[in-house]
Amino acid sequence: xxxxxxxxxxxxxxxxxxxxxxxxxxxxxxxxxxxxxxxxxxxxxxxxxxxxxxxxxxxxxxxxxxxxxxxxxxxxxxxxxxxxxxxxxxxxxxxxxxxxxxxxxxxxxxxxxxxxxxxxxxxxxxxxxxxxxxxxxxxxxxxxxxxxxxxxxxxxxxxxxxxxxxxxxxxxxxxxxxxxxxxxxxxxxxxxxxxxxxxxxxxxxxxxxxxxxxxxxxxxxxxxxxxxxxxxxxxxxxxxxxxxxxxxxxxxxxxxxxxxxxxxxxxxxxxxxxxxxxxxxxxxxxxxxxxxxxxxxxxxxxxxxxxxxxxxxxxxxxxxxxxxxxxxxxxxxxxxxxxxxxxxxxxxxxxxxxxxxxxxxxx
Amino acid sequence: xxxxxxxxxxxxxxxxxxxxxxxxxxxxxxxxxxxxxxxxxxxxxxxxxxxxxxxxxxxxxxxxxxxxxxxxxxxxxxxxxxxxxxxxxxxxxxxxxxxxxxxxxxxxxxxxxxxxxxxxxxxxxxxxxxxxxxxxxxxxxxxxxxxxxxxxxxxxxxxxxxxxxxxxxxxxxxxxxxxxxxxxxxxxxxxxxxxxxxxxxxxxxxxxxxxxxxxxxxxx
Numbered sequence: 001x002x003x004x005x006x007x008x009x010x011x012x013x014x015x016x017x018x019x020x021x022x023x024x025x026x027x028x029x030x031x032x033x034x035x036x037x038x039x040x041x042x043x044x045x046x047x048x049x050x051x052x053x054x055x056x057x058x059x060x061x062x063x064x065x066x067x068x069x070x071x072x073x074x075x076x077x078x079x080x081x082x083x084x085x086x087x088x089x090x091x092x093x094x095x096x097x098x099x100x101x102x103x104x105x106x107x108x109x110x111x112x113x114x115x116x117x118x119x120x121x122x123x124x125x126x127x128x129x130x131x132x133x134x135x136x137x138x139x140x141x142x143x144x145x146x147x148x149x150x151x152x153x154x155x156x157x158x159x160x161x162x163x164x165x166x167x168x169x170x171x172x173x174x175x176x177x178x179x180x181x182x183x184x185x186x187x188x189x190x191x192x193x194x195x196x197x198x199x200x201x202x203x204x205x206x207x208x209x210x211x212x213x214x215x216x217x218x219x220x221x222x223x224x225x226x227x228x229x230x231x232x233x234x235x236x237x238x239x240x241x242x243x244x245x246x247x248x249x250x251x252x253x254x255x256x257x258x259x260x261x262x263x264x265x266x267x268x269x270x271x272x273x274x275x276x277x278x279x280x281x282x283x284x285x286x287x288x289x290x291x292x293x294x295x296x297x298x299x300x301x302x303x304x305x306x307x308x309x310x311x312x313x314x315x316x317x318x319x320x321x322x323x324x325x326x327x328x329x330x331x332x333x334x335x336x337x338x339x340x341x342x343x344x345x346x347x348x349x350x351x352x353x354x355x356x357x358x359x360x361x362x363x
Numbered sequence: 364x365x366x367x368x369x370x371x372x373x374x375x376x377x378x379x380x381x382x383x384x385x386x387x388x389x390x391x392x393x394x395x396x397x398x399x400x401x402x403x404x405x406x407x408x409x410x411x412x413x414x415x416x417x418x419x420x421x422x423x424x425x426x427x428x429x430x431x432x433x434x435x436x437x438x439x440x441x442x443x444x445x446x447x448x449x450x451x452x453x454x455x456x457x458x459x460x461x462x463x464x465x466x467x468x469x470x471x472x473x474x475x476x477x478x479x480x481x482x483x484x485x486x487x488x489x490x491x492x493x494x495x496x497x498x499x500x501x502x503x504x505x506x507x508x509x510x511x512x513x514x515x516x517x518x519x520x521x522x523x524x525x526x527x528x529x530x531x532x533x534x535x536x537x538x539x540x541x542x543x544x545x546x547x548x549x550x551x552x553x554x555x556x557x558x559x560x561x562x563x564x565x566x567x568x569x570x571x572x573x574x575x576x577x578x579x580x581x582x583x
Contacts, residue, residue: 081486150490
């Protein structure tokens, strides 16, 4: 097993630089998820790790070994592709054993590795089938099996669940996470789905525009985002942001004026904040509650309600045109057009300066 | 006008016809094996090869595909001697057929190669395979499977095109039919028999290659 270290990694395609000097440490045996919007460079970064693209500058190390100039074959990594990339003319068993045969391993060793991986992934009854006769989930398992048999130092997954339906995605998410925990192999997993990231990762690395926005555990990113981008990206539905104004500050704790005119003191430390600063107040939908409009800190008109059974989402327009989403449990009697009040929780609020950087929360 | 058909006059010359069939089959077999190999190599060169190789291969393919087979054959048999290269009719025929099939199969196979998903190549590379292993074990078999019907049709066309080789006295089937009708003047019958034999050979070749592909060339 081995950890992965990236130092000053840059990648340019012609004149265009897509990865801008990335430094990242992935501890041995950990499951790191690279997450970010389309075009943020996460797949490029994974391909740099795999050796499928050449680094323009910087270094990549796997364990103690600098692999920057190494071919994919020399890196000891195994990659699972979004399209599965199974060989259509080979059976499941042949797909899994092919790489080992090319490495001239003994037949016994190959058979052992394939049968162990097949048993672990519940592929044993399918070993003689061709990929065209498999379901999406089965194909995904074969692709993972093909990677496992190589006994790699690092697993690389490139959006492996994006071609599966919702129910299967949840199942495969659990299977991959369990598999990684049992194998204890360092894993780098690319996705644009932050639910996947939150549920599977030991560590999440949020990318935007070829740079790292934040690295941390799923809950640290959720509770303590470094900036407005991470705050908005992590969490479903995404965080609400209200344009507000600092009107007072007591012992580094600011007070802001809400769009309703009420004052509100989020539990943050903002030593460099000054009255008159325009700031953004971050409120997660699950940390808000609906109430009667009379005397509420914020009031607005209910645009729509989405009822999902166990929860509902209320979409609200404030008087100044700003929008809020509130997540409530169970059902609600409210309907579109109703005037509602919104209860804010100071302990679960975030404050971002004009550059979008978060002030640290006290709790 | 009464037409008196006498097929026995043709069929009685069966040793000559058999020799013609043997030459046609032989020319086709040799041309197919070498032409197929040439097609794979040239398709690789055009799809993945270095730039210095792509241009000459492209020029060869375009030259062959845009000129008549008979001109190519005559150039090899009648043109090359002026450069001091003398070839027997049979050797000239094989070279012409190989070059012809090689050029057409280059484009057919290249189409298959270009349709191979990039992920499969990268999967091979990330499985620690060499570029040669990736090409021959991963890219080529499914590519051939994709284009096999088109390739089989081209092989049949080349086999039927071997009839032109009689023009330089290669003793294939059309040459045999021509010689027989010149002897006994049963022209209609001679060419009816030749037509039927070509039809049977074409059907047999198509069936053989259609079955041989999955069995020996690209797997299931």
